[in-house]
Amino acid sequence: MLGNLVVLVLLMCGTSTECTRYDGYVVLRLDVSTDQDVHVLKQIQEVPEVVxxxxxxxxLMVSPSYLEDIKATxxxxxxxxxxxxxNVQDLIDTQFNHRNTEYSTDEFNYAVYHTWEEIYQWVLDTAAAYPGLAEAILIMHSYQGKEQYVLKVGSDxxxxxxxxxxxxxxxxxEWISPATVMWMxxxxxxxxxxxxxxxxxLDQYDIYVLPLLNVDGYNHTWEEDRMWRKTQKPNNGSNCIGTDANRNWDYMWGGEGASAFPCASTYRGDSAHSEPEVKGVATFLELKALEQTFQLFIDFHSYSQYWLTTWGYTLDLTDDHVTQTALASIGCDAIYSVHGTVYTYGTFADHLYIGSGLSQDWGYGTLGSPYSFTVELRDTGEYGFLLPEDQIIPTSEETYAGLKAAITYVMANT
Ligand SMILES: [Zn+2]
Incomplete structure (x- = not known):
């Protein structure tokens, strides 16, 4: 493991001059009040090289060369x-420089961000450390051929x-997401x-955990472009790489709030489950669902501190809206009780925006989980995706309280 680390350090974005740089990039916070505002911003969103x-x-992150144009618009x-x-690059430098100087331990350190190889190894090591209670299950290979193990947690x-x-x-x-999932x-x-x-x-449920679904994209954020969001699979007829893996699920795929344009950050892919990582998870879960009922499905993201209920593709409410909302409310209260971090809840479509091909809609609509959510972790934008490492443990602790409250609610209401 340590041998690998030496090589990795040389490839990481803090040290490599090959990496995409964000010098002078700014993040603007917009005061959006009308549907017309949203309409204008949607048009801007379709030009990914600009914003x-x-x-x-x-x-909204804007490059220095387009800043004046965007401000004028x-x-x-x-x-x-x-x-x-x-200056986005300052925050990126802080994150990678910290890693380069302070990371040197054989023991798994939950208080730092990890490379995909370390996360991969964590799944295998954790399974080995808890025989009879945890098991690593190989479910697929990513587009680039990385093995993907799910950790099954539960007593025999x-x-x-x-x-x-x-x-x-x-x-x-969204680095805080895998970090939090592993800690919890x-x-x-x-x-x-x-x-x-x-x-x-753990006696009542088998809990299946995948800490890092978009493993190729995550590796890309370490080695080439810290702000990458999508997968790494090339797109036919386009120079733009990758699909938004959370617009690619085979439930209401291709509707509103997912782009048909391969260069867009919310590109839906050329078909539902076009991404091997999404198809791999869906296939695994559909097979499992033949013998086990999935009562709870959560997709952890960052950032904004939201607990989002189904649906995302429509403002219509589900038949289970009342209980889903009750669980979300209890989850937010539990999170608040740990460090006073304020979360808000609502349906994805109403609280955020309409999005289709979402994992949570698939979890409810296809997998049949009565409680299916997207949870957006810390923060509310001070650091955004570049959340400092000293917030990993507090974020994990409060989210764990939320997760336990959710499982407790599900136990009492299914
Ligand atoms: Zn996300």
Whole structure:
């Protein structure tokens, strides 16, 4: 492992001059109040070489060469804004420099961000550390051929158990997501022998965990472009690489809020499940669902501190809207109780924007999980995707409280 690290350090973006640089890039926070504003911003969003929405339609990263044009467009349309982050490269440098100087331990360190190889190894090591309680299951290979293991967590049982799924890292640049998923999963395993509540959860459910769904894209954020979001599969007839893996699921695929344009950051792919990582998860879960009912499905993202209920593709409410909302509310309260971090909740479509081909809609609509969510972790934009490492543990601790509250609710209401 340490031998690999030496090589990796040489390739990481903090040291490599090959990496995409964000000198002088700013993030603007927009004051969006009308549908007309959103309409204007959607048009801007279709030109990815000019702008990159970190959080549509509120936070917009702009390159220095287009900054004056964008400001003029905003002014013309009477959309107010403030400069929120004034040099994105400074934050990127801080993250990688920290890693280069301070990371040197054989013990898995949950307080730092990890490369995909370390996350891969973490799944295997964790399974080995908890025989009878954890198991690594190879479910697929990524587009670039990386093995993808799911960690199954739960005590052995003679009778068929119900199931839970949660995943992280579907969007490459959201580093806090896999970090939090790993910390929480390790905590469930450690708490099994000391916390009766957790024991009953792992006795009743098989919890399947995938910490890093978009493994190729994530590796790209370490080695070439820290702000990458999509997968790494090339697109026919376009120079633009990658699909938005959270617009690629085979439920209401191709509708509103997913782009048909391969260069867009929300590109839906050329067909549903075109991305091997999405297809791999969907195939695994559909097979499992033949023998186990998935009661809870959570896709962890960042950022904005939202607990989002289904649906995303429409403003219509699901038949389970009342209980889904009750769970989301309880989850937000549990998160708040740990460090006072404020989360808000609502349906994805209403609270955020319409998006189609989403994992959570597939979780509810196809997999049949009555409780299917997107959770957007810290922060509310101070650092955005470049959340400092000293927030990994606090984020994980509060999210773990939310996760346990969600499982407890599901246990009582299914
Ligand atoms: Zn995301």
């Amino acid at each position: 990159d929405f970190w959080d549509f339609p509120r936070d 905003l002014k013309e349309n009477k959309i107010k804004y403030v400069t929120w982050i004034d 049982s003679a009778t068929p158990k119900e199931a839970i799924w949660y995943q992280g890292g579907i969007h490459a640049r 999963t390790n905590q469930l395993l450690m708490d099994y022998s000391v916390d009766p509540e957790v024991k009953s959860m």
